[in-house]
Amino acid sequence: FSRRTFIAALVAAGPSAALARAVGSQTAPATPPPPQPITGPQVALPPTDLKAPYPEAGKVNRLDPRLDVLIDADAKVEKICDGFLHAEGPVWVGGNNGYLLVSDTQVNHIVKWSPTEGRSVWLEPSGYDVGGVAWNPAIREPGTNGLILGRGGIISAGSGARAILRIDLETKKKTVLVDRYMGKRLNTPNDCVLGPDGSIYFTDPPYGLVNRNAGPDRDLDYMGIFRLAPDNSLHLLDTMTTPNGIGVSPDGTRLYSSDATTGWVMWDLDKQGNASNRRQFVARNVVMGGDSLKIDSAGNMWAATREGVTVFTPGGERIGFISSDQGISNCEFGADGYLYIASSSRVLRVKAKAKKLLFKVT
Known part of the structure; x- marks a missing residue:
């Protein structure tokens, strides 16, 4: 900046x-x-050729004994790859021998990393792509942001495309699932999560635009929490001041989101995916800087905050955090037993006992 x-x-x-x-x-x-x-075409930082044993780049901070069942306090936090301008949206693909995909929101590409093959560019451009031009002076983050598995491929909160995208894992073809609500362009979708019925919940702030809140590039005059139903109908669930991360509880009855001005909020979800009874989950004065988040299989929240990755119980109690010397934006549970952390110019990992929440969507 x-x-x-x-x-x-x-x-x-x-x-x-x-x-x-x-x-x-x-x-x-x-x-x-x-x-x-x-703004303009952004160039990735030169990556370091990192190989095991990877350098240490953080620390697990235990505030409550309940953290021990989720992660060991002496677990090593490692830097596994770098070269990002702004790493975001990590998603693990496949089983124990799978690989990690990570957005670089500003460079407009998705990076692939695996323990055996290391780092490579998997898709470029990943987001904004009009007539062979991969940047727009009105767009601050032309790439993808949040990435999740869904609909037989990758679902992307396409900040630069101003859309929710599906990316085919084999062909890497991008398909726009939705880019408008009531005839108006979405802002810049930031993060997304899959619900138990296959609905895609996402946040839609204007953070990816150069002018952000003010400026002629916005069609919507609010920041929405949306649900894209399996039939591709789009539903506005609520509006927020500064939404960012989003998650669903293991039983599918709660929806969570972070808001930089208030902290973390939650809603009740009915069987049709409608949200109601909005209320505070964790107040902003507990820890500041709420960014993206993940809910694990036991219902704990792993939230990117000012102090690192903060762990909250299903009841909203702060029991520990993973700190590092660069800002943290997102995290992902890999099938290989690691928690992967998007941290500014690099990606970190740490062994975790907590498991990824996966819904079996037919």
């Missing part, structure tokens, strides 16, 4: 500086150039 702020400051200062020169010399100022975009 500092680079963008610097460029924006130069753009803003340009006309004032030109006017000052004109007043001093009493000469007519030249026509100022048009403002330059504060």
Whole structure:
């Protein structure tokens, strides 16, 4: 952001500086150039060729003995790959010998990593892609964000595409599942989760746009919590001030979301996927910085926060956290027994006893 702020400051200062020169010399100022975009095609950072044994890059912090059944306090937090501008949406594909896919929201590609093959670019462009052009000056994050398994492939919260996408694992073909509500473009879908009936719940803030809340690029004047039903009908469940992560309880009766201004909230879900009875799950003053989240098979929440990955019990009690020296945005349980963590420019992993929540959707 500092680079963008610097460029924006130069753009803003340009006309004032030109006017000052004109007043001093009493000469007519030249026509100022048009403002330059504060975004553009982004280039990935050079990745490090990391191999086992991987360097340590964090720590498990035990606040309550109940954490012990989920993760060991002395478990090693390892850096397994890097080279991201902003790592997000990790998803594990396959069984114990599977692989990890990770979004780089700003570079507009998805990275693949496996213990045997290491790091490679799996899909590029992953999000915004119009007429062979993979960036747009109005879009801050042209790539995908949240990634989950669903509908026989990958379901993506397509920030750059401003849509919910399905990506075929074999052909890598992208299909738009939905990009409008009531005829208006979605903002920039941020995170998504699969419900027990195959519904896709997602958050839709404007964080992927350069202008974010203010600007001509938004069609919707609110940030929604949506449900995309199996028949592809789209339902607005609620609106929030600053939504981000989203999750569903193991019994399918609760929906969760993070909100940077209030903390974490939850709703009751009925059998049709309708949400009601919105209430606080964890207040913002417990820990700040709610980003994406995962619900494990026992109903615990693993939430990206200011302190790292914070673990909350199903009752909302904070029992521990995984800290690191870079910001953390998301996490994923792999079938290989590791928790994978998206952490700014890199991806971390740590052995965990907690298991991924998977619904058997027919």
